[in-house]
Amino acid sequence: MEQHRPVFIDSETVVSERPRDHKDELRLWLRLLTCTTLVEDDIRSRLRARFDVTLPRFDLMAQLHKTPQGMTLGQLSSRMMVSNGNLTALVERLVDAGQIERRVSETDRRVVLVALTPSGEAAFSDMAREHGDWIAGLLAGLSKGDIEQLMHLLDKLKISARSAMQAARHRTAP
Amino acid sequence: MEQHRPVFIDSETVVSERPRDHKDELRLWLRLLTCTTLVEDDIRSRLRARFDVTLPRFDLMAQLHKTPQGMTLGQLSSRMMVSNGNLTALVERLVDAGQIERRVSETDRRVVLVALTPSGEAAFSDMAREHGDWIAGLLAGLSKGDIEQLMHLLDKLKISARSAMQAARHRTAP
DNA sequence: GGCTGATAGTTTAAGCTTAAAATAATCGCG
DNA sequence: CGCGATTATTTTAAGCTTAAACTATCAGCC
Numbered sequence: 001m002e003q004h005r006p007v008f009i010d011s012e013t014v015v016s017e018r019p020r021d022h023k024d025e026l027r028l029w030l031r032l033l034t035c036t037t038l039v040e041d042d043i044r045s046r047l048r049a050r051f052d053v054t055l056p057r058f059d060l061m062a063q064l065h066k067t068p069q070g071m072t073l074g075q076l077s078s079r080m081m082v083s084n085g086n087l088t089a090l091v092e093r094l095v096d097a098g099q100i101e102r103r104v105s106e107t108d109r110r111v112v113l114v115a116l117t118p119s120g121e122a123a124f125s126d127m128a129r130e131h132g133d134w135i136a137g138l139l140a141g142l143s144k145g146d147i148e149q150l151m152h153l154l155d156k157l158k159i160s161a162r163s164a165m166q167a168a169r170h171r172t173a174p
Numbered sequence: 175m176e177q178h179r180p181v182f183i184d185s186e187t188v189v190s191e192r193p194r195d196h197k198d199e200l201r202l203w204l205r206l207l208t209c210t211t212l213v214e215d216d217i218r219s220r221l222r223a224r225f226d227v228t229l230p231r232f233d234l235m236a237q238l239h240k241t242p243q244g245m246t247l248g249q250l251s252s253r254m255m256v257s258n259g260n261l262t263a264l265v266e267r268l269v270d271a272g273q274i275e276r277r278v279s280e281t282d283r284r285v286v287l288v289a290l291t292p293s294g295e296a297a298f299s300d301m302a303r304e305h306g307d308w309i310a311g312l313l314a315g316l317s318k319g320d321i322e323q324l325m326h327l328l329d330k331l332k333i334s335a336r337s338a339m340q341a342a343r344h345r346t347a348p
Numbered sequence: 349g350g351c352t353g354a355t356a357g358t359t360t361a362a363g364c365t366t367a368a369a370a371t372a373a374t375c376g377c378g
Numbered sequence: 379c380g381c382g383a384t385t386a387t388t389t390t391a392a393g394c395t396t397a398a399a400c401t402a403t404c405a406g407c408c
Contacts, residue, residue: 022310024321029213029309031328036210037255038335039203048397056364074386081211083366088388090364110373110386135203136196137342141334146327147202153316153324154205160315161212168311222367230394248356257396262358264394284356284403352407359400370389376382 032157039138046134051127056082056090057099058131061116061124064100070115072105099123206331213312220308225301230256230264231273232305235290235298238274244289246279273297 044055063079064071073091077084091114094100099120105111116124139147218229237253238245247265251258265288268274273294279285290298313321 020306020310022306024318024325025310025313026306028313028321028325028328031325031332032206032210033214034255035328035331035335036206038332038339040207041255042335042339044396054363054396072386073388077387081208081215082364084387085367085389086365093363108374108386112387132194132196132200136194136199137338138335139199139202139331140338142327142330144198146330147198149323150327150331151198151202151205153320153327154202154209156316156320157209157313157324158205158212161209161216161312164311164314165212165216218366228366228393246356251357256394258357259359259397260395267393282356282404286357350408353405355402355404357401357403360398362397363395365394366392368390371387373384373386375384378380 039135042138043131043134047127047131050130051123053127057094058124058127060087060090060094061099061120062128064114064116065121065124065128068115070113073112073114076114094120213309216312217305217308221301221305224304225297227301231268232298232301234261234264234268235273235294236302238288238290239295239298239302242289244287247286247288250288268294 040055047053047055047058059080060076063076067075071079073084073087077087080087091100091102091112095102098117100114101117102112102114105113142150214229221227221229221232233254234250237250241249245253247258247261251261254261265274265276269276272291274288275291276286276288279287316324
């Protein structure tokens with residue numbers, strides 16, 4: 001028969017509880033994943049059909065658009081939450097396409113700065129306008145209040161996840 | 175200057191509104207994506223570290239676990255929301271690893287049925303238990319009520335997105 | 349029986365993604 | 379100053395992912 005096991009909630013709290021299936025949490029996680037995948041796949045296919053651009057390229061350009069003075073690869077990889085090595089090839093392809101430009105920092109020659117070219121900026125502006133409409137259309141079934149509530153709850157979720165990950169990291173590598 | 179443009183909400187409703195930046199909707203979408211990526215990356219790395227298994231393999235096994243009699247590749251691809259061609263290689267690797275087995279349907283030789291092997295079932299059970307704990311840990315900062323509310327709002331979001339996609343499909347290919 | 353169209357999977361080419369190892373430049377500190 | 383640690387990026391190998399083209403099979407219809 002199963003026994004009670006310790007469940008670590010964060011670095012300070014250890015509660016002993018009877019083993020559970022965590023059914024509600026799992027269902028919530030699956031629903032979250034479903035929603036994200038649904039929206040992401042739709043946006044991906046529209047970007048391809050309408051602008052012949054991939055989602056990762058759009059995302060990268062969106063980051064650069066928010067930071068006109070350019071960003072380092074390190075900043076980009078942490079903002080986009082993708083691995084560092086991933087960006088090397090992605091940036092390379094966008095440079096080849098003339099949408100972005102890279103230059104090595106003069107003060108620290110390890111650092112590579114990336115920024116939109118004027119043509120990349122123009123292309124992104126076109127895409128961003130429609131992208132915004134698409135997102136708004138996908139979320140049109142939610143009221144202002146729904147959006148606000150979701151925002152708040154997802155913020156709570158984000159904080160919870162980060163704190164749990166932080167705690168796990170401390171236990172794994174003290 | 176910008177002009178008012180029609181915004182299609184669904185197949186019946188067309189509202190004319192001044193062009194907006196849809197800022198709240200975009201922020202919500204980015205937050206949703208952040209939350210999902212956060213959890214997904216954490217689970218991915220734990221699965222790798224603890225069980226040396228990739229997330230797609232875990233997901234596939236989870237689907238088969240829910241349906242012990244096995245599934246066709248078509249069912250799998252629609253439940254997992256991945257492309258059909260994707261599964262061919264994924265299934266191949268799991269067959270090689272002895273975790274699942276495939277057999278051609280006897281009544282329809284186009285159809286391929288896939289199911290967990292006993293060893294795959296055992297391996298999945300071990301992983302699923304810890305996976306559940308990890309998810310519960312990541313969501314530990316949410317109350318029961320938060321989870322219920324999120325569930326409800328995400329359900330609304332899912333319905334909204336599906337309906338917008340449905341409507342777009344009708345306009346694109348009537 | 350033999351078309352015709354639809355359905356289930358596979359293949360292919362290109363691109364994305366990660367983890368881990370390697371490279372290269374800078375920083376801190378004695 | 380010089381050397382070990384740190385930091386930023388690239389490289390590599392494996393695997394995931396998609397879209398589109400292709401193959402094989404089936405179902406219906408005459």
